[in-house]
Amino acid sequence: MDSVELIGMISIIMAGATVGIGAPITAIGEGWAVSRAMSALAQQPDAAPVITRAMFIGVALVESSAIYCFVVSMILIFANPFWNEILAIAGGQ
């Protein structure tokens, strides 16, 4: 197997694996945060604005780790530096 195929294959596999591992773990964390916020809302409906805002901020902070995974996998697919490098070498020959 030459290096073009290797780089292409590993990039695609890792792009899937990055989102596939990163997103579910983040989703579990977010689910915990939201479920805690919901039970807090059920106990204290008066504090709804404060709880909702804190939940949104927390969820957005947690969400960013899933977004990092997504950005990395998008880079692997659409803007892969190694792929561009190998294409440039192949084009030069």
Added chain:
Amino acid sequence: MEITPDSIVYWQAGPIKISATLVFTWLVMALMVLASWLVTRRLTTDTTLSRGQNLLESIVEGIQEQIRDVTEQDPDRFLPFIGTLFLFIATCNVLTIVPGFHPPTGSLSTTAALALCVFVAVPVYGIATHGFFKYLKSYLSPSPFMLPMNVLGELTRTVALAIRLFGNIMSGSMIGAILLAVAPLFFPILMDALGLLIGLIQAYIFSILSLVFIASATRAHEEQQHVEASTANEEIYG
């Protein structure tokens, strides 16, 4: 398929490029300035308001309310900066549904610029409140050993702000483009509707987070004073 509007270049002369990011940023700015100018040129204090004045007043009131809730300080200090951030990002994200519009917030350069504004604004507000040396001393709290962590935290949260907004908006337009190729009939519309929701939430999150950062820089010392004052009170009354 482009992952950022930076790669769409309309005009180029040497190193100077006019990319889609630049064009649509100016478009959004022009739109907002024009709309505000149209509304504010005939403001009234009557009981009958024009629709536009009503809209702008409720937006400004809402932002003021949120700032007051989060910081528990006078909102007028933060309103210009936070309000501008929120309105610009929200307008960019909402206009995503217009066909042919590439949201400038879907480019890492725009979001990095916005995050850098926050990065600069935090020490500016902190120094304006506490003075130069007292602000620098806040990096040494709770102990001088935490100095590298405090500096690192300052940097990473700026990067996180930029990447979070970029990733969310970029994923929205990316999902739309992929679904157009896979199931072009209804699903792209649904995902666009979801993208509207996500765009507004991200605008809210970006401005609230920068507000929290700024507020933590301006507040730190007041709380200490508060604690000292309350202990003093206890001594008096106890």
